[in-house]
Amino acid sequence: MLNLIKNEWMKIFKRPGTYVMMAILIAITIIVGIFFKYQDTNSKAAVDKKWEQTLQQENDALKKQMDQSQTKIEKKFYQKEIAINDYRIKHHLNPHEKYNVWSFVKDASELIILAGLFTIIVSAGIVASEFNWGTIKLLLIRPINRTKILTSKYLTVLMFALFMLGILFVFSMVLGAILFGTPENAVPYLNYNNGQVTEQNIVVHLLIYYGLNSIKMIMLVTMAFMISSVFRNSSLAIGLSLFLLFTGDQFTALLSLKFSWAKYILFANTDLMQYFEGTPMVEGMTLTFSILMLLLYFVVFQFFAFFVFKKRDVAA
Amino acid sequence: MEKIVELRDVTKVIKGRTIIDNISFQVNKGEVFGFLGPNGAGKTTTIRMIVGLMGITSGDITIDGASIRTQFEDAVRHVGAIVENPEMYKFLTGYQNLVHYARMIKGITKEKIAETVELVGLTDRINDKVKTYSLGMRQRLGLAQCLLHDPQVLILDEPTNGLDPAGIREIRDYVRLLAREKNMAVIVSSHLLSEMEMMCDRIGIIQNGKLIDVQLVQEFVQSTESTYELEVVPSDKALALIQTNYPNIRATRSRNGISLEVSKEEIPPLVKILVNEDIQVFGIKEVAKTLEDRFLEVTKEKEAATHA
Numbered sequence: 001m002l003n004l005i006k007n008e009w010m011k012i013f014k015r016p017g018t019y020v021m022m023a024i025l026i027a028i029t030i031i032v033g034i035f036f037k038y039q040d041t042n043s044k045a046a047v048d049k050k051w052e053q054t055l056q057q058e059n060d061a062l063k064k065q066m067d068q069s070q071t072k073i074e075k076k077f078y079q080k081e082i083a084i085n086d087y088r089i090k091h092h093l094n095p096h097e098k099y100n101v102w103s104f105v106k107d108a109s110e111l112i113i114l115a116g117l118f119t120i121i122v123s124a125g126i127v128a129s130e131f132n133w134g135t136i137k138l139l140l141i142r143p144i145n146r147t148k149i150l151t152s153k154y155l156t157v158l159m160f161a162l163f164m165l166g167i168l169f170v171f172s173m174v175l176g177a178i179l180f181g182t183p184e185n186a187v188p189y190l191n192y193n194n195g196q197v198t199e200q201n202i203v204v205h206l207l208i209y210y211g212l213n214s215i216k217m218i219m220l221v222t223m224a225f226m227i228s229s230v231f232r233n234s235s236l237a238i239g240l241s242l243f244l245l246f247t248g249d250q251f252t253a254l255l256s257l258k259f260s261w262a263k264y265i266l267f268a269n270t271d272l273m274q275y276f277e278g279t280p281m282v283e284g285m286t287l288t289f290s291i292l293m294l295l296l297y298f299v300v301f302q303f304f305a306f307f308v309f310k311k312r313d314v315a316a
Numbered sequence: 317m318e319k320i321v322e323l324r325d326v327t328k329v330i331k332g333r334t335i336i337d338n339i340s341f342q343v344n345k346g347e348v349f350g351f352l353g354p355n356g357a358g359k360t361t362t363i364r365m366i367v368g369l370m371g372i373t374s375g376d377i378t379i380d381g382a383s384i385r386t387q388f389e390d391a392v393r394h395v396g397a398i399v400e401n402p403e404m405y406k407f408l409t410g411y412q413n414l415v416h417y418a419r420m421i422k423g424i425t426k427e428k429i430a431e432t433v434e435l436v437g438l439t440d441r442i443n444d445k446v447k448t449y450s451l452g453m454r455q456r457l458g459l460a461q462c463l464l465h466d467p468q469v470l471i472l473d474e475p476t477n478g479l480d481p482a483g484i485r486e487i488r489d490y491v492r493l494l495a496r497e498k499n500m501a502v503i504v505s506s507h508l509l510s511e512m513e514m515m516c517d518r519i520g521i522i523q524n525g526k527l528i529d530v531q532l533v534q535e536f537v538q539s540t541e542s543t544y545e546l547e548v549v550p551s552d553k554a555l556a557l558i559q560t561n562y563p564n565i566r567a568t569r570s571r572n573g574i575s576l577e578v579s580k581e582e583i584p585p586l587v588k589i590l591v592n593e594d595i596q597v598f599g600i601k602e603v604a605k606t607l608e609d610r611f612l613e614v615t616k617e618k619e620a621a622t623h624a
Contacts, residue, residue: 003419134403142420314369
C-alpha cells in the first residue's frame with residue numbers, strides 16, 4: 001500500500017501543474033498579507049485606553065436588547081456576548097488586540113477554499129486521467145486488486161489536501177510573523193460553551209478552526225473523486241465540484257428559508273462551526289445530526305466510487 | 317508440453333450482444349500463439365478478459381491453474397502484457413515508469429530493472445522523459461515493463477502496429493527468443509497473416525467472436541493452394557491450354573499473363589505442357605494471399621461444413 005501511495009505521489013509531483021498550484025496558493029497568501037498590512041498601517045485606530053469602560057457600556061446595551069428580543073436563538077447569542085465581555089473585564093484581556101500573526105493566520109484561513117479548489121482538481125484527475133492516458137490498462141494488470149488501487153488513490157488525495165493546508169498554515173504563519181510580528185504574551189482564545197467561558201491556546205484554536213473549515217473541502221474532494229471514478233471524466237468532476245464549492249452554501253441557505261428538508265443537504269451540515277459559535281442553519285439541527293449526515297454522504301460517495309471502479313470493464 | 321493458459325467456454329455479452337461466443341483454447345509453455353482475426357472480431361476483448369481488464373460473462377480463464385475471476389492476484393502475477401498501445405506516463409522518464417510498475421510487484425530489485433533496460437536496449441535514453449521517445453522506443457519500454465517480473469505468460473496485443481520494418485523485425489526476434497530461451501508462453505494478436513507466419517507456432521482464427529480454427533502455422537500455410545502468376549506469351553493460347561488440360565484449376569487472365577490457383581506440386585508438369593506447346597514462359601511467381609482471401613476461404617469452408 002505504501003508503494004502504491006508513493007507511486008501516486010510521484011505522479012502528482014512530477015507534473016508541473018502541481019507546482020503552479022503551490023505557487024498560486026503562496027502568491028495569493030502574500031497578496032492578502034500585503035493588503036492587510038496596508039490596511040493595518042492606514043487605520044491605526046487610537047488605542048482605547050478605557051476599553052473596560054467601553055465593554056461595560058456595551059454589555060448594558062446588550063442586556064437591554066436581550067430583554068426585548070423574542071427568539072431563543074437571539075437570546076442565546078446575547079448571552080454569549082455578554083459572558084465573554086464579562087470574562088474579558090474580569091481577567092483584563094483587551095478585545096482590541098493589536099493585529100498580529102494569529103489574527104492573520106485566522107484571516108488567511110479564508111484561503112482554504114483555494115486549497116480546496118486545487119485538491120479538487122487533483123482528486124478529479126487521479127482516476128480519470130489514468131483512463132485518458134490509457135495507463136489504466138497497465139495499472140490494473142498488476143497483482144493488486146482494484147480496491148487497493150482505488151484506496152491508495154483516495155489516501156493520496158487526502159494527503160495532498162493535508163499538504164496544501166499545511167503549506168497555507170505554515171506559510172501564513174511565517175508571513176504573518178514577518179509582517180505583523182508576534183504578540184508579547186500569547187493571548188488565549190475565549191471559548192463559550194453552555195454558559196461557561198474557557199481559555200484556549202490560540203494555536204490549538206487555530207488548528208481546530210482549520211480542521212472544521214476543511215470539512216466542506218474534504219466532502220467535495222470526495223465527491224470529485226467519486227465522479228472521476230464513476231464517469232471517468234475529470235472535467236465533469238472539476239466543474240460540478242467547484243460549482244458546488246462556491247455556490248452550495250448560498251443555495252442551501254436560500255432553500256433553508258423555505259423548506260425544512262434543506263437540513264438534509266450536504267452543505268447545511270458542512271459548517272460544524274455553527275454549533276460552537278453562531279446558530280444552526282435550520283432549527284432543530286444538532287451536532288450529532290450533522291456528523292451523521294456527513295458520514296452518510298461520505299459512505300454513499302465512496303460506495304459508488306468503489307462499486308463502479310471494481311465492476312468496470314476497462315475498454316479505454 | 318505443459319499448458320499454462322486455458323480458456324474454457326468463455327463468453328462475453330455486452331448489452332445483449334454476444335461479443336465473444338464460447339471460446340476455448342489452451343496455450344502451452346514455450347510456444348508462441350497467434351491470435352488472428354480482422355478488426356472487430358474480438359481479439360482485443362479476449363485478451364482483455366485474459367488479463368482481467370474485462371469481466372467474463374460465462375466460462376472461465378485460468379493461468380497456471382488460478383482463475384482470473386476468483387484468484388485474480390495469483391493468476392495475473394504470471395502475466396506480463398501490453399494491451400493495444402504501450403501507454404506510459406509521458407511526463408515521467410522511462411526509468412520512473414519502470415520504477416512505478418516495479419513497486420507494484422514484490423521483489424523487483426534495482427539490478428533487475430537495469431538488466432531489463434539493458435535487454436530491450438534503452439540504456440542510453442532511459443532517463444529521458446517518455447514524451448521524447450519514438451514509437452519504437454515506447455514499444456520497447458512497454459516490453460521492459462511487462463518483463464520486469466519474469467512472467468511465464470507474455471501477452472502482446474498488436475505488438476507491431478505502427479512500427480517500421482526494423483522495429484517489426486526486432487519485436488519478432490525478441491518474441492521468438494523469449495519463448496525459446498525462457499520457456500515463456502507468448503500470446504500475440506494481429507490481423508496480418510504474414511507477420512503471424514514468421515512469429516508463431518500455432519494460430520487461432522477468430523471471426524465474429526467465434527474461434528473458427530486452431531492450427532499449427534506450417535499446416536495452415538501449406539494446406540493452402542497458393543495463387544501463382546505466370547508471365548507467358550501468348551497468354552490466350554496458354555489459358556486455353558490450361559483450361560483443357562486441367563479443368564479443375566481456376567485460371568484467369570491477369571495483367572501480365574495468367575493467374576492460377578494450384579498447389580506447388582502441380583507447377584512442374586504444368587510448365588512442361590506449356591513449354592511443349594512452344595509457349596514462352598518468362599516467369600512464375602507465387603502471389604502471397606492476403607489475410608482477407610485466406611480468411612474468406614477458411615470461413616467459407618466452415619460455413620459449407622455447417623450447411624452440409
